[in-house]
Each structure stands twice: as structure tokens, then as C-alpha cells.
Amino acid sequence: MPDKNTALVQGTLDMLILKALALEPMHAYGIGLRIEQISQGVFQINPGSLFPAFKRLERAGWVDGEWRATENNRRARYYILTSLGRKQLKAETRDWKAQSIAITRILEA
Amino acid sequence: MNIFRHLLAGLKELVRRDKTESELTEELNSYLQNAAEAKVRAGATPEEALRSARLELGGVETVKHEVRAVGWETALEVFLQDVRYGMRMWLKAPLFTVVALATIAIGIGANTAIFTLVDAILLRPLPYPEPQRLLVAGTHLRGGSGVELISTADFLAWRDRQQSFENIAVVDRSGSNFALSGMGPPERIPGVRVSANFFSVFGVAPLKGRGFRPQEDRPGAPGVVVLSEKFWRDHLDSDPEVLGRTLTLDGKQHTIISVMPAAFSFPPRKPAAMWANLTLSPPAGRPPYALLAFGRFKPGISPRTAEAELNEITAQVTAQYPNSDDLVAVTEPMKEWMVSDISTALLVLLGAIGLLLLIVIVNVTNLLLARATARQSEVALRMALGASRMRVVRQLLTESTVLSLMGGALGLLLAFGAVRAFLAFGPGQMPRLEEVSINPGVLLVTFVVCVGCGILFGLAPALETSRPSMSGTLKGTTRSSSSSAPVHRTHRTLLVFEVALGLVLMIGSGLLIRSFVRLSGVNPGVRADHVITAAISLSGKYSDPPQIQQFWQQYLEKVQSLPGVSAAGITMSLPPNLLLITNPFMVEGQSFDRHLQQQLAEEMAVSPDYFRAMGIPLIKGRFFSPSEKVEGRKDPRIVIINETMAKQYFSGKDPIGSRIQTGEPDPNGPWETIVGVVGDAKYSGLDSSPAPTLYVPYNEYGWVTWSRDMYLVVRSSGNAQELVPAIRSQLASMDGTLPLAQVRTMEELLDESLVQQRFRTWLITSFAAIALLLSAIGLYALISYSVSQRTREIGVRVALGAQRGNVLRMVLREGLQLLGFGLLLGLLGAFLATRVIRSLLYSTSATDALSFIATSLTLFAVALLACYIPARRATKVDPVVALRYE
Numbered sequence: 001m002p003d004k005n006t007a008l009v010q011g012t013l014d015m016l017i018l019k020a021l022a023l024e025p026m027h028a029y030g031i032g033l034r035i036e037q038i039s040q041g042v043f044q045i046n047p048g049s050l051f052p053a054f055k056r057l058e059r060a061g062w063v064d065g066e067w068r069a070t071e072n073n074r075r076a077r078y079y080i081l082t083s084l085g086r087k088q089l090k091a092e093t094r095d096w097k098a099q100s101i102a103i104t105r106i107l108e109a
Numbered sequence: 110m111n112i113f114r115h116l117l118a119g120l121k122e123l124v125r126r127d128k129t130e131s132e133l134t135e136e137l138n139s140y141l142q143n144a145a146e147a148k149v150r151a152g153a154t155p156e157e158a159l160r161s162a163r164l165e166l167g168g169v170e171t172v173k174h175e176v177r178a179v180g181w182e183t184a185l186e187v188f189l190q191d192v193r194y195g196m197r198m199w200l201k202a203p204l205f206t207v208v209a210l211a212t213i214a215i216g217i218g219a220n221t222a223i224f225t226l227v228d229a230i231l232l233r234p235l236p237y238p239e240p241q242r243l244l245v246a247g248t249h250l251r252g253g254s255g256v257e258l259i260s261t262a263d264f265l266a267w268r269d270r271q272q273s274f275e276n277i278a279v280v281d282r283s284g285s286n287f288a289l290s291g292m293g294p295p296e297r298i299p300g301v302r303v304s305a306n307f308f309s310v311f312g313v314a315p316l317k318g319r320g321f322r323p324q325e326d327r328p329g330a331p332g333v334v335v336l337s338e339k340f341w342r343d344h345l346d347s348d349p350e351v352l353g354r355t356l357t358l359d360g361k362q363h364t365i366i367s368v369m370p371a372a373f374s375f376p377p378r379k380p381a382a383m384w385a386n387l388t389l390s391p392p393a394g395r396p397p398y399a400l401l402a403f404g405r406f407k408p409g410i411s412p413r414t415a416e417a418e419l420n421e422i423t424a425q426v427t428a429q430y431p432n433s434d435d436l437v438a439v440t441e442p443m444k445e446w447m448v449s450d451i452s453t454a455l456l457v458l459l460g461a462i463g464l465l466l467l468i469v470i471v472n473v474t475n476l477l478l479a480r481a482t483a484r485q486s487e488v489a490l491r492m493a494l495g496a497s498r499m500r501v502v503r504q505l506l507t508e509s510t511v512l513s514l515m516g517g518a519l520g521l522l523l524a525f526g527a528v529r530a531f532l533a534f535g536p537g538q539m540p541r542l543e544e545v546s547i548n549p550g551v552l553l554v555t556f557v558v559c560v561g562c563g564i565l566f567g568l569a570p571a572l573e574t575s576r577p578s579m580s581g582t583l584k585g586t587t588r589s590s591s592s593s594a595p596v597h598r599t600h601r602t603l604l605v606f607e608v609a610l611g612l613v614l615m616i617g618s619g620l621l622i623r624s625f626v627r628l629s630g631v632n633p634g635v636r637a638d639h640v641i642t643a644a645i646s647l648s649g650k651y652s653d654p655p656q657i658q659q660f661w662q663q664y665l666e667k668v669q670s671l672p673g674v675s676a677a678g679i680t681m682s683l684p685p686n687l688l689l690i691t692n693p694f695m696v697e698g699q700s701f702d703r704h705l706q707q708q709l710a711e712e713m714a715v716s717p718d719y720f721r722a723m724g725i726p727l728i729k730g731r732f733f734s735p736s737e738k739v740e741g742r743k744d745p746r747i748v749i750i751n752e753t754m755a756k757q758y759f760s761g762k763d764p765i766g767s768r769i770q771t772g773e774p775d776p777n778g779p780w781e782t783i784v785g786v787v788g789d790a791k792y793s794g795l796d797s798s799p800a801p802t803l804y805v806p807y808n809e810y811g812w813v814t815w816s817r818d819m820y821l822v823v824r825s826s827g828n829a830q831e832l833v834p835a836i837r838s839q840l841a842s843m844d845g846t847l848p849l850a851q852v853r854t855m856e857e858l859l860d861e862s863l864v865q866q867r868f869r870t871w872l873i874t875s876f877a878a879i880a881l882l883l884s885a886i887g888l889y890a891l892i893s894y895s896v897s898q899r900t901r902e903i904g905v906r907v908a909l910g911a912q913r914g915n916v917l918r919m920v921l922r923e924g925l926q927l928l929g930f931g932l933l934l935g936l937l938g939a940f941l942a943t944r945v946i947r948s949l950l951y952s953t954s955a956t957d958a959l960s961f962i963a964t965s966l967t968l969f970a971v972a973l974l975a976c977y978i979p980a981r982r983a984t985k986v987d988p989v990v991a992l993r994y995e
Contacts, residue, residue, distance in 0.1 A: 047172075048168075049175075059114070076143075077135075
């Protein structure tokens with residue numbers, strides 16, 4: 001999928017979604033908003049790529065989907081991090097840190 | 110674990126497709142609402158907010174599509190959709206589809222049928238436990254070749270001294286039938302005598318009953334017999350109490366000790382209905398050589414070691430019998446021994462059918478290419494609407510694979526019919542036929558071949574049609590031939606190959622036909638018309654020579670006196686290929702060297718009138734006379750030789766009165782005096798080269814006991830077939846237990862001896878005919894297509910004054926060019942390919958000029974006609990119509 005609007009590193013969207021869900025279950029819009037906020041607007045999430053990512057994560061068993069009422073009493077599909085997803089997030093975070101340190105070292109050498 | 114979850118989730122989605130879809134729609138809607146609300150809060154109007162939220166999302170349908178694409182189940186759905194679409198497309202073009210399906214069905218069907226045979230006969234392991242440890246063992250003269258029969262002396266030595274085999278057994282090859290009496294009219298049943306450990310070698314346990322006991326092949330052991338499941342079922346109604354019953358075989362009582370399972374079959378080609386115990390007496394001398402040995406070597410021993418050990422023992426036996434031949438032991442894996450003679454013919458068939466399949470693929474590819482141009486605008490429209498090239502190619506490949514699978518299904522029906530027909534024809538011609546079946550393995554191969562073919566013949570058209578620069582197509586400029594030029598080029602290249610492949614097949618078949626014609630024209634050396642033959646075996650109760658001689662003499666007198674009989678005789682061997690024995694011989698004056706390759710003669714005992722009955726001409730000297738009966742060792746012995754022997758060994762001399770010695774060389778042994786020379790007759794097959802033949806009187810000392818199994822030969826003055834009832838009743842009047850078996854006219858025997866050659870010639874020729882037809886269809890289609898593409902051009906030419914002849918030449922030139930390249934390539938291919946069938950040809954060179962030229966001309970003529978028809982149509986183009994057409 002071509003991600004035209006974002007400078008997201010390939011494959012990091014899944015990790016960011018997992019991170020966003022680590023605090024509390026959220027719906028699609030909320031997740032996109034949360035990632036933008038935390039990154040202070042650096043990452044503009046293409047909403048079109050969010051939905052395939054949700055399906056991927058559900059298939060992998062890292063998140064569960066559930067219909068709930070929103071704060072303004074509408075129905076929305078909330079995504080919940082599973083314990084498998086939590087483990088995955090931990091592993092990905094660790095890998096990412098190791099990689100980014102290495103890359104930083106290379107770039108500053 | 111992960112795969113499981115994906116599989117399960119995908120299946121769940123497939124089942125609850127609607128729910129997932131509506132949930133996705135709802136989720137996207139709720140997202141849009143959230144996004145729009147946020148925009149409204151930032152100051153946009155509600156309409157604007159929704160619009161820009163939609164834009165950011167990038168199209169609801171696109172997102173849905175991308176979400177769906179995450180799971181594997183969508184790929185499956187798309188595939189099924191393509192399949193349904195493909196089916197509809199094929200149904201819309203029925204004529205095209207019928208031609209394509211028929212072509213594919215022939216290709217796949219013939220392939221499956223031949224592959225079924227190759228699989229059962231050549232590929233599958235033998236149906237015994239650990240068949241790779243089974244060897245066939247025999248001996249041959251030092252410097253000779255092949256696994257030949259061994260003597261009792263060699264076998265007993267092998268059995269008692271060898272260490273390499275778990276078991277080693279023999280089958281007696283001197284007989285392949287038993288005369289079964291006491292159960293209705295006497296009957297000949299296929300059966301062999303085997304040593305006691307025979308079944309242990311194969312490692313197959315009986316269905317019921319016990320195996321032979323070790324003492325049951327010792328001299329004096331009572332007769333016991335093991336039945337095949339088929340005989341038990343057909344002759345004894347699967348009697349559950351069959352064990353312990355007795356059968357009268359060759360006049361001797363045999364107790365039934367067991368029944369073998371249906372899957373056990375031996376020997377190959379002519380499976381026995383029963384196996385009786387062979388009693389092995391310690392021999393007085395080394396010959397005769399009538400046994401074939403089978404062994405299962407021990408695990409961890411190599412076949413080479415086993416053979417070396419047998420060879421050592423054979424050397425000891427040779428030392429024990431100083432006058433006997435210098436033999437070496439040889440072994441061969443049992444499977445090779447069973448199939449070696451048929452494997453070349455089968456592999457050639459497989460090769461031929463492979464060529465045919467290639468031609469089929471090329472032809473269907475060309476059909477699809479022609480159709481592809483018709484579908485260019487549809488495909489261009491799809492691509493303009495956003496279908497990726499990948500997606501279009503995938504759909505077109507799915508369509509061609511669907512076509513191929515439908516054709517393959519029809520082909521399977523053909524294959525079932527062909528295999529059944531083959532099994533009806535094949536018994537006696539091929540080994541392991543009882544194992545032939547279209548099994549799951551064969552079906553799998555057929556399926557893979559079908560899918561492979563579908564992709565192969567779909568690929569070129571799919572790539573051509575989905576070529577990106579198709580904008581011209583939409584604009585409707587298809588008629589200018591430039592846009593389809595690449596399609597046309599692929600088309601033409603393939604056609605050159607098709608013609609070439611077809612020519613290779615046709616030349617192969619031409620060679621086989623020529624060889625077959627030569628073989629059918631071979632003079633068998635006998636006058637085959639008006640001759641009836643039959644086999645008669647005297648049972649064990651005819652044991653001493655006078656009794657046997659008396660029987661034959663009386664019977665022949667009775668047959669001779671029947672009305673319509675002009676001559677009647679008996680013989681041990683029958684033309685053209687039922688030779689029983691060959692014997693070494695020496696001409697007086699020759700010196701003997703036991704290490705030299707022996708000179709061998711076909712030798713047979715005959716009655717005096719045999720030559721007249723068979724129509725073998727006397728060239729010199731005289732026939733035997735009925736009064737000659739030699740009783741004692743001291744009496745003079747006489748022999749008749751054939752022309753070849755007279756030429757080879759008595760050139761320039763008069764053979765009459767010369768003396769020869771046969772069998773084991775023995776300086777003090779009796780000499781045989783030549784009394785006559787007769788014309789050559791073939792006894793080792795019509796394709797055999799002339800060999801020395803010796804005839805001896807059947808009632809001569811030493812031969813009488815051999816003369817219990819004889820062929821009766823009767824020449825009739827009218828229809829030979831009509832004599833059979835009288836001949837049979839005369840036999841019954843002498844002994845009611847003796848069957849008159851294998852009743853054939855001499856013409857039938859000649860015919861049957863060529864059945865294998867005729868079959869493979871017929872088969873390859875029909876492949877070649879199909880190839881010719883397909884090539885003609887291919888050329889016809891191409892030229893027609895080309896003419897239809899060039900209608901406008903031709904119209905312009907005609908309008909500008911081109912003559913019909915010019916147009917005809919122009920169109921034909923295109924076809925002739927292709928044809929020329931194809932023929933050239935085909936001749937080259939045939940030069941390389943026909944050498945593989947060299948061993949199947951009789952006195953025909955693998956590069957026989959006539960076959961090459963005649964088949965090339967045939968192909969050329971047919972192809973020319975295929976080009977001419979559409980070319981003539983081109984000359985009828987009306988320039989006014991053609992130009993208005995634009």
C-alpha cells in the first residue's frame with residue numbers, strides 16, 4: 001500500500017497502533033488522533049491505511065475488536081490490546097530501540 | 110499455530126461474509142462522523158467537513174477493498190469469481206470452446222493413458238516386500254550376455270553353498286502349462302513348477318493354507334500345488350474347504366495346500382494359475398539347462414557381492430563336470446529383468462505422446478491468441494477502469510486453466526477407455542499388466558499437467574492482451590494490423606514449432622510403418638495357408654519311449670485318415686516364434702575349444718510328415734521316413750539341416766552324408782548323419798536373422814521322452830478350421846484326459862507374433878495423424894486470421910489493380926515461409942530424435958530417406974491445402990466492401 005502522506009517507516013504503523021492501545025481501548029478515529037498528538041504532528045496517519053492494519057493485527061491475535069458506545073453515545077468499534085499484543089509491543093519496542101541506537105551511531109560516526 | 114488462526118479466521122469470514130461487510134461499513138461511517146465532527150468544531154460547515162473527511166480517507170470502497178485484501182479468503186473468492194467468469198466466457202464462444210476442449214482432451218487423455226502404463230510397468234516398485242533386494246540369477250557362456258537358464262547341478266550347489274541370500278529358488282522354465290483333467294473336459298492351465306522356497310523369496314504369504322515345506326522339492330515328494338486366487342474363484346467357486354482337495358495335473362495327483370492372494374502374480378506376462386512343487390534330483394550330468402533362479406539377498410550385502418559368490422560356486426560346478434560348458438553366473442534386478450524388453454517401446458511412446466502434448470499446447474495457445482485479439486477491447490476497458498495488469502493476467506490465466514481442466518476431465522474419460530482397451534489387448538504382451546490402473550498418483554500427475562498446460566497456453570495470450578499500450582484499441586483502430594503485430598509474431602513462431610514437432614512425430618511413425626511393412630513381408634519359410642496347429646501334452650502316465658512313440662504314431666495315422674487332411678505331423682517348436690531349445694553342435698573335423706563361444710543350432714524333434722504339413726521345401730537329400738525308428742544307443746542317428754546351416758558349414762561340399770555331433774562335446778559320443786537339407790523357416794521370430802536349424806526324428810533314441818509336449822500341424826485341402834472338431838474327437842478317443850490346446854491357424858500365429866509391433870506402430874501413427882491434423886488446423890487458423898486482418902490491405906491492392914494470382918501468392922507466401930521453417934526444423938529434430946527408436950526398427954535405418962521424404966511431402970501437401978483455402982478466400986475480397994468496412 002503506498003503511504004503518500006506520511007513519512008512513516010515501513011512496518012512501524014502496526015507498532016504505533018499497539019502503543020496507542022497500550023493505555024486504553026480506543027476506536028479508529030481516536031487511535032489516529034492519539035498517534036498524531038503523541039508525535040506532536042510529525043506523523044500524519046493516512047486513515048485509509050489504518051483499517052487494513054486493524055485487520056492485520058486482529059488476524060495476528062494482537063488486538064481484539066469490540067462494539068461499544070462512545071463518549072457521545074454512538075456505537076463504535078473499539079480495539080483492545082490482548083496479552084499477546086502486549087508481548088508483541090514489548091518485543092517490537094526493544095528491537096526498535098536497538099535498531100535506532102545502531103542507526104544513530106552509524107549516522108553520527 | 111499462526112497458520113491455524115489465519116485459516117480459521119479466514120473460514121469464519123467466508124461464512125459470515127455479510128456481517129463482516131456491514132460491520133466494516135458501520136466502522137468506516139463512525140470514523141467519518143468522528144472526523145467530520147472534529148472539523149466542524151474547528152469551524153468548517155458540516156457538508157465541507159464530511160467531504161474533506163472522505164477525501165482524507167481516500168474513498169470508502171478503496172479502503173474496504175484494501176481491508177478485504179488482508180485475508181487469504183479474498184484471494185480465494187476472487188479466484189472463484191474468475192472461474193465463474195471464465196466458464197461464462199467459454200460458454201459464450203461454443204465453437205471455439207469445443208475445438209479447444211477436443212484438442213486438450215486428446216492431448217491429456219493420450220498422455221494419461223500412456224503415463225498410466227509407464228507408471229505401473231516402469232516406475233512403481235514391484236508389489237513384493239523390499240523388492241529392491243530381489244535378483245534374478247542365471248548363467249551364460251563366458252563372453253556371452255544375458256541371464257540364461259541354469260542346470261539343476263548349478264542350482265543345488267548355489268542353494269547349499271551360498272551365504273549372500275536369505276533365500277534362493279528356481280522356477281522350471283521347460284513347461285508353462287499343466288493338463289488339468291478330472292474336472293470336466295481336459296484343459297490346459299497356465300502353471301509352473303517351482304522349488305520349495307519360491308514363495309519365501311518373494312516374501313508373500315498365502316491367503317489361506319501353508320507354503321511349501323523344504324522336503325517337498327526333494328526326489329519322491331508327493332505332488333502339492335498352490336492355487337492363484339483367480340483359479341480358486343473361477344474353477345472352484347472360492348470353496349472354503351479347498352485345502353486338502355486334489356487336482357489331477359499332467360495325470361498326477363496334487364494336493365492343494367494353499368491359495369495365494371489376488372495381488373500375487375508370477376511369472377510376468379503369462380501369470381500362472383497354479384504353482385506346483387518341482388522335485389530336484391541330484392543330476393547325473395550338468396545339462397539340461399531349464400531353470401531360472403530368483404534370490405532375495407541379505408540386507409547389507411551388495412548385489413555385486415552376491416553375484417560374485419554365485420559365480421565362484423558356478424566355477425566349482427564347472428570343475429566338477431570337466432566336459433561341460435565354461436559358464437559364468439549373472440544376476441539382474443528382478444524389475445529390470447521383467448521390464449527391460451518393453452521399456453524402450455514404452456519410453457518411445459511416452460516421448461511421442463510428450464511431443465503430441467506440446468503440439469496440443471501450441472495449437473491451443475494459437476487459438477487463444479486469435480481469440481485474445483477479439484477480447485482486446487474488453488481487456489482495455491477493464492484496465493482503463495483501474496484493473497492492474499497483474500489482475501488482468503491472473504484472470505486470463507484462470508480462464509485458460511479452467512479450459513485446460515475441463516479438457517483434462519474429458520481427457521480422463523478418454524484415458525479410462527484407452528487403458529481398458531489396452532488391458533483387453535495386452536495380456537501376454539507386457540509384464541505387470543495386472544498392476545495397471547489409473548490411480549491417485551496418475552490423477553495427480555494429470556492434474557498438474559493440466560494446470561501446467563493451462564498456464565503455458567494462457568501465458569502468451571494473457572501477456573499480449575494486457576500489453577499496457579492499449580489505448581489504440583479503445584479508440585477502435587483494431588483493424589490496422591500494426592497494433593496486433595506482436596501477437597502475430599508469437600503466433601507464427603509457435604506455428605513453426607508446431608509444424609516441426611508434427612514432422613518429428615510423423616517421421617517416427619513413417620519409420621515404424623516402413624519397418625512393420627518389411628516385417629510383415631518377411632518370408633516365414635512355411636506355406637501358412639490351410640494349416641491348423643494345436644498343442645498336445647502327454648501326461649505322466651506315458652513314461653517309457655515305446656508307449657510315447659506308439660501314441661503319436663497311432664494318433665497321426667488317425668488324423669491323416671480324416672477326410673480333408675493332406676498331411677499331418679508333430680513338432681517340438683513352431684514357426685514363427687515358438688522355439689523350444691537351442692543346442693550346441695560340432696561338425697566332424699572341427700576342433701573343440703570349451704572357452705570359445707559355442708555354435709548353436711535351433712534343434713527340434715519332428716515326425717516325418719511335419720515338413721509336408723508345414724510346407725517346408727526339401728532342397729537336397731530326403732525327408733525322414735515313417736519306418737525309421739531307432740531304438741538303441743548303437744543305432745545310426747540321422748538329422749536334417751536347413752539351408753543356412755548347409756551354406757555356413759558346408760560351403761562347396763555336399764552336406765548329405767556328412768556327420769555332426771550335438772549337445773555336450775564328447776569324442777566318443779554318437780555322430781549324426783545328415784540325410785537332407787530343407788528350406789529355412791523362422792523359429793525365433795520374424796525379425797530374427799537366419800540361424801542353423803537341426804531336425805531329428807522324434808522317435809529317435811534320446812528324443813522320445815522329450816516328445817511328450819508337441820505341436821500338432823495339419824495341412825488341409827479345404828478350410829483348416831473345420832478340421833478341429835474331428836482332430837479333437839480323435840484325441841479324445843485315444844485318451845479322454847488330454848486337452849487339445851492353443852488351437853491356431855498358421856496365419857493366426859504369424860499375425861499374433863507381430864501384435865506388439867503392430868500395436869506400437871498403430872499407436873504412434875495415430876499420434877502422428879493427430880499431429881498432422883492439429884498442424885493443419887493451426888496453419889488454417891493462422892492464415893484465416895491473417896487474411897481477416899489484412900482484408901483492407903488486400904482490398905486496396907485489388908482496387909489498385911492487383912490480380913487474383915498476386916493476392917493468392919502473397920497470402921500463400923506467408924504460409925509457405927512458416928511451413929518451410931517448420932519442415933527444416935522438424936527434419937533436423939527428426940535426425941536427432943529417431944535414433945532412440947533404432948532398436949524398434951527391423952531392417953530400416955533410423956534415417957531412412959524414403960520415410961523422411963515421404964512424410965515431409967505429406968505434411969507439406971496437407972499444410973499447403975490448409976493455407977490454400979483461406980488464401981483463395983482472400984482472392985474473393987471485394988475492394989468496395991473491404992474499403993467501406995473501414
